[in-house]
Amino acid sequence: MTEMKDEILVDHNHDGLDRRGFLKCMAWAGTGALCVMRGGVLNSYSMSRISEIGALDMTGDLSFVQISDSHMGFNKPANPDVAGTLKVAVDKINGLSKAPEFMLHTGDISHLSKPDEFDTVDQILKSATPKDVFYVPGEHDVLNDDGKQFLERYGKNSKGAGWYSFDKKGVHFVGLVNVMNLKAGGLGTLGHDQLEWLEDDVKPLTPSTPIVVFAHIPLWSVYPEWGWGTDDSAQALAYLKKFGSVTVLNGHIHQTMQKVEGNVTFHTAASTAFPQPAPGKADSPGPMKVPAEQLKSVLGITDVNYVQGSHALAVVDSSLA
Amino acid sequence: MRRIVSIAGLTAALVLGTFGLCTGQNSHVANAQEKMPSIEVKIDNFSFGPATLTVPVGSTVTWTNRDDIPHTVVSTDDPKTFKSKVLDTDEKFSFTFSKAGTYPYFCSIHPKMTGKVVVQ
16 A cells, blocks of 8 residues: 555654554555555554553553454365364464453354354463453344353353453443344344343442443444444443543444544444445445455454543554464 | 255145146136245345235244354244244254234344334
8 A cells, every 4th residue: 555655744653653644544544445555454542542552551560352254164265274264363462561361252252153163262362361251142142942052151150142241350241232122124132121120230439430331233333334333322321421431441343433523532443354344335245255365364353451530541453474 | 954944845845736737726826826825034244034924824934044144033922923943054944924914133242233023
């Protein structure tokens, strides 16, 4: 890509990014000219902190990693070896300068909800340095059995279809499920019971508590025409309005994208299996075939750092290249 | 899989043919078969084609998933008139419509995918 020549205009922080370049970069991400360039690495930081971010900020008080859409069992030309690329993702995680404390998997662990697909992912993730993995289901994980198997495997301490919350170093994490009981013509759905639970769950928290919400389908309207959004996400976000820092991590769309709305930073992670086209840039959101040598540059992991006292979390996407 | 289906089809034709010979209505049966080609809905690029299908009562409709991603075929009514298992690439689902009516359906994995069968 030759468009990088005007990316860095003023590098205040000596971090290889300036605000204008960053915004342009995100615009590319949003329109799909894939931001995984420059050695295959896109550094995307929360926009509200872009002017103050420095290399030192990247080593925070809490660091965790998000992986998504491993689609174990997929074997089509877009990636005939999804186990191999998941292993590369694990190597990438194990090679991070600061070992993450845990992992989030934002769904589509399996491709067809088959037991051996889940087994394979479990086996591969065992070799990751962080031992704890927190899951939410994708639509591919709840096929044929309304999510029974998923709950048995990953949802032991969850409520309803698999939602739950937990706290780590003062950060409140909320895992939501928006892939069940989908209605014809609609988008992702949280549903009444889950929304009520969420309202009660966050009620006792002080507004200064940093919140991380993770769910499979984006909780913002990325591209409803392709089903990339959640019908009742506005209600969920209304319950989070009082908080100064909310980070929403999603998967499903197999590409990185970021948006900031007030105190809420929305971020989608790359897949570890195969890329999907940018919104509206293909006939359908089906798997996108790229030349084999480029595949790893469009797959990735997301590393998240929280620095106590800072306004937002720093989110860094790294490709598998 | 396709071979099995076509053998089943042949057997059905043979049985019908024999029945036709016995009752002297061979030509009638043969005509009916010509007029009732297998009715197919193709799933391509996250859409049902044709999205609206009009068929006579008694027709069997077969959906074939030609995408790289699994889909389902599920009627939108409750209780469900028909509900396929998850169809991986090239897998098929068939349903015979024995009553007239309009049957809207969707893919329960990708609910933006909708279609309807009108049975007359």
